[in-house]
Amino acid sequence: MSEDKYEDHINAVLSECPSADREEVREAFAKYESEFYIPPQDALRSIIRRFKGDIAPSSTTSTSSSSQKQSVSKKVASLTELSATDRDIEIEVEIISHNLREQTIRGEQKQIAFGLLEDNPWDEGGQRTRWEYKDWGPNSNISPGSVVRIEGASVNEYQGRMSLNINQSTRIAVLREGTRPVVAPGEPIEINSIPSDGYVCVVGRILSSRPDQIHRKDGSGSIDVVRGRMADESGTIGFLSWEPFDHEVGALVKIDGAQVRTFRDTPELNFGKTTKVELYHDSNFANAESLMEQNIVTISQLRDGSRDVEAVVQITEWTKRSFVRDGEEKFLWSGQIADPSGKCRMSAWEELPISESDLPVTIKVKGVRVRSWQGIPDITVDKSAQVEILESPPWDDSIDLSNHVVEVSLTELVNGSSRVGISTQGIVASVREDCGIIMRCTQCRRVLRDGNCNQHGDDEGNQDVRLRLVIDDGMSTSSLLINKDASLSLLNMTEEKIKAEIDSDGQMEFVQRLRGKLLGQLVTASGRTIVDEQGAMLLADKTEIIEQDPGLISTEIRAQWGVQ
Amino acid sequence: MMQSSRSIKRQSAWHMLASEFGESTLNEKGSGEFDPSFVITKLGSKVNRVIVAGLLERLEPRDTANGSVLYQGQIRDPSGVHYFSVGDYASDSMRELTLQLSPRVESGEPILLLMVAKTRLFQTEEGAIYTSLRPEEACEIDSNRYATWLTKTCQDTLQRMKTFTDSLDFEPTIESLTKENVASHMIEGLVASRNHYGEIDLEHYNLNIMQALDIAEGKIEAASTPPQQQLVSSQEDGSDNSDELGEILLDIIKKLDQGEGVDFETLITNASARGFSRSVAEEKIESLSDEGSIHEPAFGWFRIVS
Numbered sequence: 042m043s044e045d046k047y048e049d050h051i052n053a054v055l056s057e058c059p060s061a062d063r064e065e066v067r068e069a070f071a072k073y074e075s076e077f078y079i080p081p082q083d084a085l086r087s088i089i090r091r092f093k094g095d096i097a098p099s100s101t102t103s104t105s106s107s108s109q110k111q112s113v114s115k116k117v118a119s120l121t122e123l124s125a126t127d128r129d130i131e132i133e134v135e136i137i138s139h140n141l142r143e144q145t146i147r148g149e150q151k152q153i154a155f156g157l158l159e160d161n162p163w164d165e166g167g168q169r170t171r172w173e174y175k176d177w178g179p180n181s182n183i184s185p186g187s188v189v190r191i192e193g194a195s196v197n198e199y200q201g202r203m204s205l206n207i208n209q210s211t212r213i214a215v216l217r218e219g220t221r222p223v224v225a226p227g228e229p230i231e232i233n234s235i236p237s238d239g240y241v242c243v244v245g246r247i248l249s250s251r252p253d254q255i256h257r258k259d260g261s262g263s264i265d266v267v268r269g270r271m272a273d274e275s276g277t278i279g280f281l282s283w284e285p286f287d288h289e290v291g292a293l294v295k296i297d298g299a300q301v302r303t304f305r306d307t308p309e310l311n312f313g314k315t316t317k318v319e320l321y322h323d324s325n326f327a328n329a330e331s332l333m334e335q336n337i338v339t340i341s342q343l344r345d346g347s348r349d350v351e352a353v354v355q356i357t358e359w360t361k362r363s364f365v366r367d368g369e370e371k372f373l374w375s376g377q378i379a380d381p382s383g384k385c386r387m388s389a390w391e392e393l394p395i396s397e398s399d400l401p402v403t404i405k406v407k408g409v410r411v412r413s414w415q416g417i418p419d420i421t422v423d424k425s426a427q428v429e430i431l432e433s434p435p436w437d438d439s440i441d442l443s444n445h446v447v448e449v450s451l452t453e454l455v456n457g458s459s460r461v462g463i464s465t466q467g468i469v470a471s472v473r474e475d476c477g478i479i480m481r482c483t484q485c486r487r488v489l490r491d492g493n494c495n496q497h498g499d500d501e502g503n504q505d506v507r508l509r510l511v512i513d514d515g516m517s518t519s520s521l522l523i524n525k526d527a528s529l530s531l532l533n534m535t536e537e538k539i540k541a542e543i544d545s546d547g548q549m550e551f552v553q554r555l556r557g558k559l560l561g562q563l564v565t566a567s568g569r570t571i572v573d574e575q576g577a578m579l580l581a582d583k584t585e586i587i588e589q590d591p592g593l594i595s596t597e598i599r600a601q602w603g604v605q
Numbered sequence: 606m607m608q609s610s611r612s613i614k615r616q617s618a619w620h621m622l623a624s625e626f627g628e629s630t631l632n633e634k635g636s637g638e639f640d641p642s643f644v645i646t647k648l649g650s651k652v653n654r655v656i657v658a659g660l661l662e663r664l665e666p667r668d669t670a671n672g673s674v675l676y677q678g679q680i681r682d683p684s685g686v687h688y689f690s691v692g693d694y695a696s697d698s699m700r701e702l703t704l705q706l707s708p709r710v711e712s713g714e715p716i717l718l719l720m721v722a723k724t725r726l727f728q729t730e731e732g733a734i735y736t737s738l739r740p741e742e743a744c745e746i747d748s749n750r751y752a753t754w755l756t757k758t759c760q761d762t763l764q765r766m767k768t769f770t771d772s773l774d775f776e777p778t779i780e781s782l783t784k785e786n787v788a789s790h791m792i793e794g795l796v797a798s799r800n801h802y803g804e805i806d807l808e809h810y811n812l813n814i815m816q817a818l819d820i821a822e823g824k825i826e827a828a829s830t831p832p833q834q835q836l837v838s839s840q841e842d843g844s845d846n847s848d849e850l851g852e853i854l855l856d857i858i859k860k861l862d863q864g865e866g867v868d869f870e871t872l873i874t875n876a877s878a879r880g881f882s883r884s885v886a887e888e889k890i891e892s893l894s895d896e897g898s899i900h901e902p903a904f905g906w907f908r909i910v911s
Contacts, residue, residue, distance in 0.1 A: 077715050080829040087660060470721050471742055518617055556744040598759055604759075604815055
């Protein structure tokens, strides 16, 4: 290493700070380089500042943000606030319908759109006002089911009826994409692309069909319905027909105008009076047998509210419980099941020919339903006939499923349903200020706030340790809650040590130290997830920092990208 | 299931070099109260939150008009500087950290900082556009974690550069990029970037990355460059080799002058090839000009006074 490698940089500092000591300046450059990886050109300014010492830094000009240009548009929350003379209004609405039409305007053939919209779009089931609208654009981003903000529309009144005019200059901001499909009637769509509501047309083969009855809640009788499942090559879906439905299992049918309703997380087709069901002819359409195959789902695909589910799983734990209902003792069997995609729970209302000593036992379940409890799917077996015991699992039976953890990318977890027995990676993007020691309600384990449980009132509480982080893969984020054992081992600290540190240095200082350890670090966490409208949450029983060798990664990056 | 409420999902944090972020002049903000705001970079990154790291170069309190104290700071990575501010809106923990760091950095202590910050873009009354950051959380890191951050940031930046370059073959519309399977989290930013910035030059990002990788590999020397001239304002004392440099410069001009003079950059390059730094050579040119040995018939072109 040349003694003079900083010569130019030292001279630059000395010319700014003539009284500085050359050797001290040299040492400063060396320290920046060796300890902080800062090359001399980047350290230069900091070092000059240091040796200038007493010279006050020049202050930069104040940066008051210029006053925003306020448009004069009238912003309203509901349509009832509008009068016939209002121009340039702004409102958020849900588009109910959108129809295109050719119209001759001043001798010119022009396409316009019309339809219905409703205000108060975010309040499901709330009071809504419905108006007609005309879209002279027509704007390509208006689609049924979407929630949009309309800026610069005007009100039109014709014979006492109010409507909205969307002009060519009107701005449409889509706030929520339409969940109803924009499909021409009679145009079939694939089953896996069926939206969560709206009317659709599908072509599929009937996989199952059985008569059922729905009892009116008010006791005024019952309705005969038919329940079943149908499939195409893209997937399967359950249906409920309110009209007589006598197509046999295996029949290929085209169903036009079926209404999609979503129960919990599972969409279902409803056939009513206006639904057209007809036999369909396509000799290339997959046969019932191969469609049945794909009807078998893995644990990772289970959705709350699913019916007629078929799956092959392994029971790893199985216990019998008894309870008393209406003075009668009843039994419920439940336990843990697993397949290579993950773990979940299963419950049975009838005894299965399984004893604890046989475990693990591989079974095939058919026609069962799925409920979720705290995000964990629970397969419910109502009749023992729904279960078939298999000799051996269809997957590599050397996998020990009771300890099996499936690696899943964070983005896949966040966009999927709740999972058990998974592990994922992400960068720590936040260390919450409430990490560390918490008190839990002695009755319900809820975290106490100031010694108070929001369910059970004042409570002395049980002490627990918990870390609350956010992990991020650059596309998706998830909360990461780390339990006591995993927290202690991640921090390499005892509970007493944590308590003592917080007591002596304060919560803020403790959290700042945690950030010093964790912020920006790549971690791997395993446990289970709960995914709902609030986002994703990973409850981890293990979290580790992934140690990385930047030199090695750099070499890989150079090789991968050809950076010399 | 229908999303019945507008749940506010946390925005992802992007690893980003100061050069990519600092060159941005475009932002996007919905008019709703809780709509997140984004800065859109030339590479088409649409970012609400970033993870940045580097040398904390400055962190000073400033009084604001409303009587509160705003801390303004800057953090330097190999590609440039991020400006940030910590005010009343910041979390208690971030403000406390700022109070601790400020006197330390002002006393000249080297501090490597990593921070997770919200992005901001603002325009002055004169129309100039600036980027800045509002840190949410930050911590001191050691050189190994800094190097790790550099590698991750290089990797992500290279990926974005590739996505950007690949997208140039397609129409800059959401539909077209979606059809061509461009990474979905990049599409909106790419469309906005292409429409706003037009053609852009990626070469300096490549240089930034090369330098950052050198540093991450511990090869700081390879990443070192001579000091830039604007930092050196005061005169050099008349050292021994100053006269020698004068001769050399005069000689270069004599040899290379084709009648219009010799341009400034050529002089500097030739002087540095003979072991004189840019700053020294620049000063010497100035002093030769002052004493009347050379003159400048056109801006940046020098001739010997005959």
